Amino acid sequence: MSEVTITIIDREGQKHTIQAPTDMSMNLMEMIRAYELAPEGTIGICGGMAMCASCQVYIVSKDIPLPEKSDEEEAMLSEAFFVEDNSRLGCQIPITPEIDGLEIQIAPEN
Numbered sequence: 001m002s003e004v005t006i007t008i009i010d011r012e013g014q015k016h017t018i019q020a021p022t023d024m025s026m027n028l029m030e031m032i033r034a035y036e037l038a039p040e041g042t043i044g045i046c047g048g049m050a051m052c053a054s055c056q057v058y059i060v061s062k063d064i065p066l067p068e069k070s071d072e073e074e075a076m077l078s079e080a081f082f083v084e085d086n087s088r089l090g091c092q093i094p095i096t097p098e099i100d101g102l103e104i105q106i107a108p109e110n
Contacts, residue, residue: 002021002097003020003106004096004102006031006101006104008037008103009052009060010106011106011109020032024095026095027048027091027095028091031095032044032057032090038072042054043090043106044091046091052076053079053080055090056087056105056106057089057090058084058087058088058105058107059088059104061102064099066093066099067094069090069107073089076097081108082107087107090104
């Protein structure tokens with residue numbers, strides 16, 4: 001099993017460094033849920049379909065290559081609250097070897 005290290009800043013400002021498997025087809029939203037870094041029912045409400053923006057995160061890292069935003073992700077972010085230039089939907093960022101060292105912050109809930 002291959003793993004990457006990701007740092008996630010929760011909504012209270014606590015930093016969590018986690019190990020995420022690259023061979024299980026998971027995404028950032030699923031890792032946040034798996035490590036219980038946001039209260040249940042507040043993240044990934046749509047199940048990772050880019051339809052709710054509850055998994056919005058801010059990308060803190062500058063030099064980590066991420067996949068381009070899809071039209072669906074762009075559309076959802078255009079309607080979301082607390083959107084910043086570095087906003088992404090966690091459900092749209094797969095856990096791959098390329099994101100090793102990524103640091104993100106979970107966007108506010110409300």
